[in-house]
Amino acid sequence: MTRRISIFGATGSVGTSTLDLVERDSDAWQVVALTAHGDVAGLAEAARRHRAEVAVIGQEALYADLKQALAGTGIRAEAGPQALVDAARLDVDWTMAAIVGCAGLEPTLAALERGHTVALANKESLVSAGALMMGAVRASGATLLPVDSEHNAIFQCLAGSRMEDVRRITLTASGGPFRDFTRTQMAAVTPAQAVKHPNWSMGAKISIDSATMMNKGLELIEADHLFPVGLDNIEILVHPQSVIHSMVEYRDCSTLAQLGSPDMRIPIAHALAWPERIATPCQPLDLVTIGRLDFEAPDPVRFPGLRLARDAARAGGGHPATLNAANEVAVAAFLGGRIEFLRIAAIVEEVLAGYSAPAPCDIAGILETDAQARAAASSMVERVQA
Numbered sequence: 001m002t003r004r005i006s007i008f009g010a011t012g013s014v015g016t017s018t019l020d021l022v023e024r025d026s027d028a029w030q031v032v033a034l035t036a037h038g039d040v041a042g043l044a045e046a047a048r049r050h051r052a053e054v055a056v057i058g059q060e061a062l063y064a065d066l067k068q069a070l071a072g073t074g075i076r077a078e079a080g081p082q083a084l085v086d087a088a089r090l091d092v093d094w095t096m097a098a099i100v101g102c103a104g105l106e107p108t109l110a111a112l113e114r115g116h117t118v119a120l121a122n123k124e125s126l127v128s129a130g131a132l133m134m135g136a137v138r139a140s141g142a143t144l145l146p147v148d149s150e151h152n153a154i155f156q157c158l159a160g161s162r163m164e165d166v167r168r169i170t171l172t173a174s175g176g177p178f179r180d181f182t183r184t185q186m187a188a189v190t191p192a193q194a195v196k197h198p199n200w201s202m203g204a205k206i207s208i209d210s211a212t213m214m215n216k217g218l219e220l221i222e223a224d225h226l227f228p229v230g231l232d233n234i235e236i237l238v239h240p241q242s243v244i245h246s247m248v249e250y251r252d253c254s255t256l257a258q259l260g261s262p263d264m265r266i267p268i269a270h271a272l273a274w275p276e277r278i279a280t281p282c283q284p285l286d287l288v289t290i291g292r293l294d295f296e297a298p299d300p301v302r303f304p305g306l307r308l309a310r311d312a313a314r315a316g317g318g319h320p321a322t323l324n325a326a327n328e329v330a331v332a333a334f335l336g337g338r339i340e341f342l343r344i345a346a347i348v349e350e351v352l353a354g355y356s357a358p359a360p361c362d363i364a365g366i367l368e369t370d371a372q373a374r375a376a377a378s379s380m381v382e383r384v385q386a
Ligand code: NAD
Pocket: 008, 009, 010, 011, 012, 013, 014, 015, 035, 036, 037, 038, 039, 058, 098, 099, 100, 101, 103, 104, 121, 122, 123, 124, 147, 148, 149, 200, 201, 202, 203, 204, 205, 206, 264
């Protein structure tokens, strides 16, 4: 039976990996909506190729360009943030949430409120509005399938088990390109060095997050929402080969791990076919060639993002949304060559130190918290540059 699917962030790293899998068995899926932010040509090309029903470009000003690029195809062109939310409410069997950043929050929440099955790559939405999103899942009966490789691994290791039997969850981390760098060495790194991840090929923002290890901090908060074992029972372990994607320890001292090549098409395929499995073009694991698996404790001094995220998770309320928004601004400033690498965490820390407000209780409150943190972080970027 053909399943109707939509892909938010279709031109990105996760989006194109999803379309790659979809294309391999095009009879199985009917593509409903595809979205992108600014890449009109890439979006139109994907929409034509996959015979989508609607294509949505996030930037309103690009509507005419998209309409022209789709002329004569019968594919509907839409534009703007409200069009993204409307697309998320279309009747589908499966939605991939792969927009990067808090920009993905409203469409992802809209899909969850409709009770859809949502494959979630967009971790920032869960970091900023986890309570709201999990509340929407409970209220609507939506299904949230984690795509982030660690959370997908945990989801697989938990299959059929009771949460009360889980003692500990271990999120593995590659340590990123600067795992062995001193703070002095990190001070001088360039965006080009920082986006070069040793194991994974990903979008620019998450690559920088991996280099600062803020990615693992965001994933800690993500795991805290998805798997209610208590924040103190979620730990982080550096594992440079990225072969074990995460582990679950049960109270009988059994530990289950999920292993695989570092290829996002594996967790995406898991979420796409769930509860079944489909074949992928990925490399099967060859442990003889890999030879050894290494582990080390993370270093919170060289990677302060880990501490900042755990503290923000513990503080709750608007702290995680503040952490995320400040980080998005600081990462963009680093990628734009406006601040140095070590400033990213310093800005996040300073914005968090200046934050105190009652916990946001709805989407408007979260977006307001996000906007205030962005403004605070932006003025710090300007101050540093001045
Ligand atoms: P990317 O930068 O490659 O792609 C992002 C997509 O989002 C693009 O299609 C872009 O057009 C769209 N987009 C960007 N800003 C937008 C906005 N303001 N409004 C609407 N759309 C917008 O990013 P990615 O690496 O594919 O990551 C996507 C999400 O998945 C992120 O949340 C990331 O943390 C998560 N994730 C990615 C990977 C990976 O391997 N790339 C792994 C785990 C989790």
